[in-house]
Amino acid sequence: MxxxxxxxxxxxxxxxxxxxxxxxxxxxxxxxxxxxxxxxxxxxxxxxxxxxxxxxxxxxGFIDVHAHDDLAVVQSPRLEFKVMQGVTTDVVGNCGMGVAPVSPAYRRYYETFLASALGEGADFTWRTTSEYYEAVERAGTSLNVACLVPHGLLRLAVMGMEPRPPSDSELAEMKDLLEEALAAGGIGLSSGLIYPPGIFATTAELTELCRVVASHGGLYASHIRDEGERLLEAVGEAIRIGEEAGVAVEISHHKAAERANWGKVAESLRLIEEARARGLDVTVDVYPYTAGSTVLGVLVASALRDEADPDEILIASAPHHPELEGKTLEELGRLRGMPPLEAARGLLQEDPSVVAIVFSMAEEDVRRVMRHPVAMFGSDGLPSTGGKPHPRLYGTFARVLGTYVRQEKVLTLEEAIHKMTALPAAKHRLAxxxxxxxxxxxxxxxxxxASVADVATYQEPRRHxxxxxxxxxxxxxxxxxxxxxxxxxxxxxxxxx
Ligand SMILES: [Zn+2]
Missing domain, CATH: 2.30.40.10 (Urease, subunit C, domain 1)
Structure with a gap:
């Protein structure tokens, strides 16, 4: 010196x-x-x-293993809502959706389905994963970005919205696209098996694709096929894919949704422990809230099946009807003078991109998952451009530290930090x-x-x-x-x- x-x-x-x-x-x-x-x-x-x-x-620095900031890191790369809660690395490309690779079918899909969750006004100047990474670098982000390859985008590129299994040549084409994205540095494959087109995927298709992931040492992260009535079968499918393809598995935002299924996470975690005992690297992530959030169309479809309480579904963002943001479906029904679900279907016809929040989990289940030694944290925050997003977007990591470490003592500080840092870094290959x-x-x-705390609420979610x-x-x-x-x-x- x-x-x-x-x-x-x-x-x-x-x-x-x-x-x-x-x-x-x-x-x-x-x-x-x-x-x-x-x-x-x-x-x-x-x-x-x-x-x-x-x-x-x-x-x-905290690692958000379940981010949907794929577009945000290019459009608003300071990413205040993440950085201000201590996050230094975002894993994007989750739930089988994302922004690369881009195909003609995908562009239409983005506008009608994804824009409300990932952000409006996308001008895709990239096509491949490699070009997307370059765009992220050009934009200059405040945090590190690692990317999963979204299964839905591979399927869109090759088969559009076809609701059937792929032919051999289609599957081969999807494998080629996946290979290219993994070679460019993608850390694994993600699936979203409740959303089109992921919902059309068979177990065999996912297993075949995961063999490509295994050859790169990557992981398979899945928004599983059912988080409610058939939770255990859906966890079983993810484990089977992992074991057959020889790939590490991450079960995304693990939960038991809907009252009738509360408590089932005890059994799903036992399935995971058994698979681990057989040698499979399977872990889960969780966000520290009893409400989830997704596009209203998906919720309304499942609400019809499950007779969900319209008082427990909140409109988060409605680009064409901002006056409805923060209102429940119950209130929407009253405003429109019709049954809540009918009103919701009407709203979706006027505004198909509505995002909603649903109070569907038991506090005890959230705690049980978070306490489990193989659980890490993922915000699942949707950086939609307007409205009142789920407060997890701004609050997840501080909420764990304030509510679940300091106040409720569900985790020790050291355990919580491990779940936000070394555990996800090892799983997601962040050397x-x-x-x-x-x-x-x-x-x-x-x-x-002594003072770390989340202050974002459902009515005022944009608070650091x-x-x-x-x-x-x-x-x-x-x-x-x-x-x-x-x-x-x-x-x-x-x-x-
Ligand atoms: Zn998801």
């Missing part, structure tokens, strides 16, 4: 380090040079900048991330354990959490004393690079 030249770019001193591995936190200083952590413990060298973390907790250790990337979150003081991505300070700096330090995390 030359004289007078500091050896560190950034020193974080006086904080309690919780390193992501689940071990008890301890007082330590963290030294950063460039994008990497170069010392943990006592810092001897000079530094360009020091952050005083006295009274604060220093952890690896060199998810821990505070020498040589690891300096993705860090620094927060006040309290208590998140600093967020550091690849060694650069993105949130500085509670303020977003606008820096674009995020990288695309290509698998195998």
């Amino acid at each position: 030359s004289e007078g030249k500091p050896g560190l770019d950034l020193a974080i001193v006086g904080g309690t380090v919780v390193d992501g591995r689940g071990r008890p936190g301890s007082r330590a200083d963290v030294g950063i040079a460039g994008a990497r952590i170069v010392s943990v413990g006592k810092l001897g060298e000079g530094t360009r900048r020091t952050i005083d973390a006295s009274g604060l907790v220093v952890t690896p 060199g991330r998810g821990e505070i250790a020498l040589g690891y990337y300096a993705d860090l979150t620094i927060f006040d354990p 959490p309290a208590g998140i003081r600093y967020v550091i991505v690849n060694g650069e300070v993105i949130v500085d004393n509670g303020r977003h700096t606008g820096k674009a330090a995020g990288r695309v995390l290509r698998a195998g690079r």
